Structures are given as structure tokens and as C-alpha cells.
Amino acid sequence: MDPMTTPTTTPGPGAASDSLASRDKGFLLGLYERMFLIREFEEQVKYLFLAGSMPGTIHQCQGQEATAVGVCSALAPDDYVTSTHRPHGHALAKGLTPLEILIELFGKGAGCCKGKGGSMHVGNLAKGMPPAIAIVGGGLPLATGMALAFKMQKRPAVVACFFGEGATSEGAFHEAVNMGAIWDLPVVYACENNLYGASTHISKVMRAQSVAERCSGYRVPCRTVDGNDVVAVHDAAREAVAECRAGKGPVLLELLTYRMTGHSRRDPCHYQPKAERQAWAQRDPIETMSRRLLQRDDITAGELEQIRNRVSRQITADIETARREPEPTLADLTTDVYA
Amino acid sequence: MRMGIAEALRTAIAEEMRRDPNVFCIGEDIGVPGGWGGAFTVTLGLEKEFPDRMLDTPIAENGFFGVAAGAAMMGMRPIADVQYGDFLLCAMDQIHSNVSMLRYMSGGTVKLPMVMRAPVGATGRGAQHARNTERFFVGVPGIKVVAPSTAYDAKGLLKAAVRDDNPVMIFEHKLLYGSKGPRSESGAVDATSEIPAEDYVVPLGTAAVRRPGAHVTLLGWLLMAHFALDAARRLEAEGIDAEVIDVRSLSPFDYDTIGRSVAKTGRVVIAEEGPKTGGIAAELAAGIMERFGGSLQAPVERVASPDVPVPFAPVLENAYRPSPAAIAAAARRVAQS
Numbered sequence: 001m002d003p004m005t006t007p008t009t010t011p012g013p014g015a016a017s018d019s020l021a022s023r024d025k026g027f028l029l030g031l032y033e034r035m036f037l038i039r040e041f042e043e044q045v046k047y048l049f050l051a052g053s054m055p056g057t058i059h060q061c062q063g064q065e066a067t068a069v070g071v072c073s074a075l076a077p078d079d080y081v082t083s084t085h086r087p088h089g090h091a092l093a094k095g096l097t098p099l100e101i102l103i104e105l106f107g108k109g110a111g112c113c114k115g116k117g118g119s120m121h122v123g124n125l126a127k128g129m130p131p132a133i134a135i136v137g138g139g140l141p142l143a144t145g146m147a148l149a150f151k152m153q154k155r156p157a158v159v160a161c162f163f164g165e166g167a168t169s170e171g172a173f174h175e176a177v178n179m180g181a182i183w184d185l186p187v188v189y190a191c192e193n194n195l196y197g198a199s200t201h202i203s204k205v206m207r208a209q210s211v212a213e214r215c216s217g218y219r220v221p222c223r224t225v226d227g228n229d230v231v232a233v234h235d236a237a238r239e240a241v242a243e244c245r246a247g248k249g250p251v252l253l254e255l256l257t258y259r260m261t262g263h264s265r266r267d268p269c270h271y272q273p274k275a276e277r278q279a280w281a282q283r284d285p286i287e288t289m290s291r292r293l294l295q296r297d298d299i300t301a302g303e304l305e306q307i308r309n310r311v312s313r314q315i316t317a318d319i320e321t322a323r324r325e326p327e328p329t330l331a332d333l334t335t336d337v338y339a
Numbered sequence: 340m341r342m343g344i345a346e347a348l349r350t351a352i353a354e355e356m357r358r359d360p361n362v363f364c365i366g367e368d369i370g371v372p373g374g375w376g377g378a379f380t381v382t383l384g385l386e387k388e389f390p391d392r393m394l395d396t397p398i399a400e401n402g403f404f405g406v407a408a409g410a411a412m413m414g415m416r417p418i419a420d421v422q423y424g425d426f427l428l429c430a431m432d433q434i435h436s437n438v439s440m441l442r443y444m445s446g447g448t449v450k451l452p453m454v455m456r457a458p459v460g461a462t463g464r465g466a467q468h469a470r471n472t473e474r475f476f477v478g479v480p481g482i483k484v485v486a487p488s489t490a491y492d493a494k495g496l497l498k499a500a501v502r503d504d505n506p507v508m509i510f511e512h513k514l515l516y517g518s519k520g521p522r523s524e525s526g527a528v529d530a531t532s533e534i535p536a537e538d539y540v541v542p543l544g545t546a547a548v549r550r551p552g553a554h555v556t557l558l559g560w561l562l563m564a565h566f567a568l569d570a571a572r573r574l575e576a577e578g579i580d581a582e583v584i585d586v587r588s589l590s591p592f593d594y595d596t597i598g599r600s601v602a603k604t605g606r607v608v609i610a611e612e613g614p615k616t617g618g619i620a621a622e623l624a625a626g627i628m629e630r631f632g633g634s635l636q637a638p639v640e641r642v643a644s645p646d647v648p649v650p651f652a653p654v655l656e657n658a659y660r661p662s663p664a665a666i667a668a669a670a671r672r673v674a675q676s
Contacts, residue, residue, distance in 0.1 A: 146413045339504035
């Protein structure tokens with residue numbers, strides 16, 4: 001698939017990757033549930049922002065659920081991720097609970113960052129995710145350094161470093177990938193290529209035909225993957241993680257996907273052509289997965305509906321819990337600056 | 340044993356690396372066999388003892404400061420250095436946006452025990468290898484900043500910095516290193532000390548009274564601590580008894596030590612190498628007035644560089660750098676007002 005052009009035809013359910021018939025049912029349903037969790041979380045949060053009951057700003061990832069879930073499902077609990085200004089999906093995929101993120105988004109003291117991070121900095125180091133880095137490209141050197149520590153400590157851990165295609169114009173991207181390469185570090189550079197850096201199309205800022213091409217000079221394996229196919233992402237990430245664990249890192253995965261919502265709140269996306277939006281809507285990662293799952297004899301529409309209802313109810317309940325959490329105390333303002 | 344700052348730092352780094360396997364050095368040209376041991380010989384030869392812990396990087400300051408931060412977050416204790424303090428500005432995003440903030444943003448769960456070393460000072464290289472960049476890191480919550488002016492302090496502060504669980508920046512002055520051979524500096528000032536054989540640290544956050552006095556307090560750090568002492572010797576002949584404080588810790592300031600001196604003298608001169616406007620001396624002066632304004636018997640004076648880039652021509656560079664004579668003149672004005 002050419003990342004520089006929009007899809008003109010709608011790939012059928014089976015066109016993205018091979019049949020799911022041979023895969024474990026529980027595993028597949030787990031991927032589906034996690035993707036739906038992210039979508040539902042983002043949709044309910046979007047409503048809270050538009051209703052004015054949540055402070056700050058948000059950068060959401062509707063449409064990009066398969067990249068987060070596909071990559072994180074290939075990681076072990078002791079592995080790490082680094083994230084970006086659009087971190088909710090990565091956090092949920094890595095195992096942070098909706099509740100700890102919601103409390104953080106409401107700016108309450110019991111949030112995953114004690115209310116000091118907010119939407120753009122959600123993370124929980126104990127769950128393998130440092131605070132998300134909201135400076136574009138800023139997480140790449142950090143992830144590379146985490147991998148350097150693993151190598152020096154002879155720990156088998158791997159770090160998956162999420163960033164957008166926009167970050168590949170930053171010097172930090174090039175400096176980090178080069179160091180990852182010369183030191184053979186266990187990093188999976190997971191580029192979510194959603195075609196737009198804020199409102200600017202990738203074709204305006206990159207002469208190379210793909211991020212993989214742009215990166216190929218570093219002699220790092222660069223693989224372009226359908227980022228809306230969660231199983232394809234999982235398989236590519238699992239292979240990359242195994243290579244990293246075997247000392248053959250780093251690997252760059254270019255995950256082709258699309259942001260089905262604004263860059264940040266209230267962005268109406270007028271820069272995304274309607275036909276392009278419609279074409280990508282046909283490739284919605286959750287809908288696609290649903291169609292493919294239902295081709296199996298042992299998965300029913302009712303089963304998927306049950307999952308969706310359970311997740312929706314849980315998030316709705318979590319929102320009410322988060323709302324009732326106490327604000328941080330003013331004494332918290334000046335703590336946690338120094339160790 | 341008598342050592343210069345470069346040798347004292349080298350000894351400190353080696354001892355800390357022996358003590359703790361998580362300590363490592365990362366920077367440009369720091370461990371190349373047959374190379375220089377960094378721009379000023381500080382790490383010369385350490386790669387022989389620690390071949391796996393002297394990481395020579397690409398010329399990518401922002402990248403490798405971020406790499407050091409990531410490694411620190413995962414339990415390593417990196418010592419990252421730049422060849423010239425000016426190059427810290429290339430790494431500004433990682434230092435300001437990641438290193439200083441990650442702990443706070445995480446609600447106190449992230450720890451970044453990392454040391455950042457940088458040589459500063461105007462030394463015959465023109466504008467871009469000359470700035471006293473410590474000013475850009477004072478007033479950055481989350482980072483500690485020290486600036487040793489003697490070999491004893493350099494060793495003790497570096498050891499304290501390595502053992503501290505926070506990011507610590509160490510600014511070193513090119514004219515104080517005592518580097519020998521081809522890396523020696525013209526115009527160098529003797530900053531050698533007797534270094535004890537046993538292990539010691541100089542606590543972060545402390546200033547040092549270098550010369551007790553009763554009439555006026557002279558504050559300086561790095562080269563200006565030496566120039567302030569020189570000025571005090573000139574003033575002594577005139578009957579002005581100056582107390583000289585090596586500020587040494589630029590973040591946080593040791594207001595206890597400074598305050599005791601101000602309470603005694605009531606008069607303050609602050610010497611700073613670097614443009615006067617927006618400098619560290621401005622913050623110190625404001626902090627002193629807020630805290631000890633009632634003790635002041637005269638307005639605080641600053642002696643700093645003019646608001647210009649660092650010039651090349653030796654005659655201009657000498658005019659740029661505050662001189663002992665200028666510090667003494669300010670002290671006379673303050674003492675007599």
C-alpha cells in the first residue's frame with residue numbers, strides 16, 4: 001500500500017491480512033475488546049470535553065486503535081512504551097485502567113500522574129509507560145535511552161516507541177534512530193503514519209514516498225504495515241519484538257492509519273478531503289475486525305455486542321467515579337519537583 | 340595529592356564508576372583510544388578501565404541527552420557531557436522539556452539520576468564556543484546546578500551529583516581546568532587543590548566562604564570567584580575588608596550562607612561572566628533584597644559583561660570579561676556609599 005495516496009478502493013475484510021481462522025478465539029476477542037475500549041473511551045471523553053465538563057484540551061485517536069493495540073499486544077508486561085501528545089490509546093493498550101486515566105483527565109489528585117500530567121502526559125511507570133511526551137519527536141531519544149539501559153543491564157526488556165509521521169521531520173527522530181542503530185538497541189520505533197501532521201499532509205513535508213524510505217539510510221529494518229489491521233500490526237510487532245530481544249534491534253514499523261477525528265478538540269478536519277475520509281471510514285479498524293471475526297463459526301454478533309455493552313457500561317461508571325474524586329490539594333503544587 | 344580540575348573530575352568519575360556499575364559516561368569524543376578524553380581531557384584514558392561504559396556518541400546533543408535521560412529513568416546513572424556549554428542549547432528540548440519535568444509530570448514516580456557536564460567561559464574562540472550558559476538553567480525547576488571553581492570542589496560536587504537522585508548540571512570553566520599539553524588554555528588560572536586520598540563529597544546546595552571579611556560581600560562563581568578573591572586582595576591594601584563567597588551552587592542558592600554574610604556586611608557586589616541583562620546576578624540580587632533587604636546599607640551592585648555576544652579579539656574579550664579591577668571598583672563604591 002502506498003502511504004502517500006489515499007485508498008481509492010475499499011479493501012474487503014480478508015484483503016488486509018490472511019484469514020483469522022487459525023487464531024485463538026480468546027486472543028482475537030481480546031484485541032477487539034481493547035480496540036473498542038479505546039474507541040468508546042475516546043468517544044465518551046470527547047462528549048465530556050464538548051459538554052465543558054472536562055478541563056484542558058485533548059488529542060484523540062479514533063481510527064488509530066489498531067496501531068496501539070496491535071503493538072502493545074506483542075509486548076510483555078515488563079516491556080515499555082513511550083507515547084505522544086495523543087496518548088490515550090497507547091495507555092489503554094499498555095494496561096492503564098480507564099479509571100486512572102479519567103481521573104487524570106479530570107485533573108484530580110488520584111489520577112495516574114496525580115493530576116500533574118493531564119491528557120498529553122498520561123502514563124504510569126509501574127505499568128511500563130512513562131509520562132507521554134507531548135513535544136513532537138521528544139520521546140524518541142528517551143525511548144532509545146531506555147533501550148540502552150536494558151542492553152547495559154542485560155535485561156531482556158524491549159521498548160516500543162510511538163510517534164507520528166510528523167515526528168520524522170524532527171532532528172530528534174534522526175538522532176535517536178541513528179543511535180538505536182549503531183548500538184543495536186531493543187527499540188521498536190512504531191510510527192503511526194496517519195498522513196497528517198496536525199493539518200499538513202505528509203506529501204507537503206516529505207519527498208520520500210514513505211517513512212520507511214526516509215528511514216532506510218540508517219540500516220534499520222523498516223517495514224510498512226496496514227496499521228488498521230490489528231492482527232497484521234500484532235504480527236509485525238511480535239516479529240520486531242523478538243528481533244529486539246535477540247539483540248537484532250532496532251526495527252522501524254510504519255503503521256499506515258488514519259485519524260478519524262480532529263487533531264485536537266473542535267478541529268472540524270476541513271483539510272481532510274471528504275472522499276478520503278469516506279474511504280478510510282470503510283477501513284475502520286474496529287468495524288473491519290468485527291466483520292472478520294464474524295466470518296468465524298464460533299463468534300456471534302451477540303457475543304461482540306455483549307463485549308461492547310460491558311465496556312461502555314464500565315467507562316460510563318468510571319466517568320462517574322472519576323468525577324467524584326477529590327481535587328488535588330494546593331500543597332501538591334510544589335511537591336514532586338525533586339526526588 | 341595536588342590536582343587541577345580536569346584531573347580531579349577524572350578521578351571522581353573513575354571512582355564513581357568503580358563504586359556503582361550503573362554509572363556510565365556518554366558524550367562526544369570522550370573515550371576514543373588515542374583521542375582527547377573529551378574536549379578538555381577530563382575523561383582521558385577512562386576507556387581503558389571501562390571499555391563498555393564510555394559511550395562515544397554521534398554529534399547529536401539533543402539525541403544523546405535524551406538517551407541519557409531515558410537510561411536514567413530505567414535505573415542507570417549517566418554522566419552526559421558536551422564539548423562546549425554552548426552546545427547545551429542544541430539539547431535544550433531534552434533538558435528543559437524532558438529532564439527537568441518528567442518527575443513532576445509523572446506525579447513523582449519517575450526518577451532521573453543524571454549528571455550533565457558543560458565547559459563554559461570566554462577563552463579565545465569567538466562567540467559560539469564561549470557563552471556562560473549556566474544562566475539558561477537557573478530557574479528551571481527540577482534541575483540542580485553547580486559550578487565548581489576549585490579542584491577539591493569539582494571532585495566533591497561531581498561525586499555528590501552522581502549520587503543524587505535528581506538531574507544535576509555541572510558547569511566547569513575552561514580557564515580553570517588545568518588541562519596540560521595541547522589542551523592547555525592561554526590565560527588559565529590556577530584552580531588546583533590538595534585532593535585527599537579518602538572518599539568525600541561536597542554537598543550540593545552549599546556556598547563556600549573563601550575569605551572572611553567585615554565590610555562588603557563579594558559573590559562570584561567559576562572564574563569570577565577567583566577574580567573576586569583577587570579583588571579582595573587589592574581592597575585589603577586600602578583598608579576594605581571584603582568577604583568572598585563562592586556561590587558554587589546556582590540552583591538552589593545557599594541563602595543561609597549568603598544571608599549570614601549580608602547580615603554582617605550590609606553591602607553586596609555580585610560578579611558574573613555573561614551579559615548583565617537577565618543574568619544570574621539579577622536573580623541573586625532580587626533574592627537578597629527580598630530576604631535580607633533590611634540588612635542592606637547600600638544598593639546591591641552587579642559587575643557583569645556588557646550585553647553583547649562574546650568577541651574574538653583578545654583586547655575585546657578581556658574587556659568583555661569582568662576584571663578583578665572592575666569588581667574592586669564596585670566594592671569601593673558600595674563600601675563607601
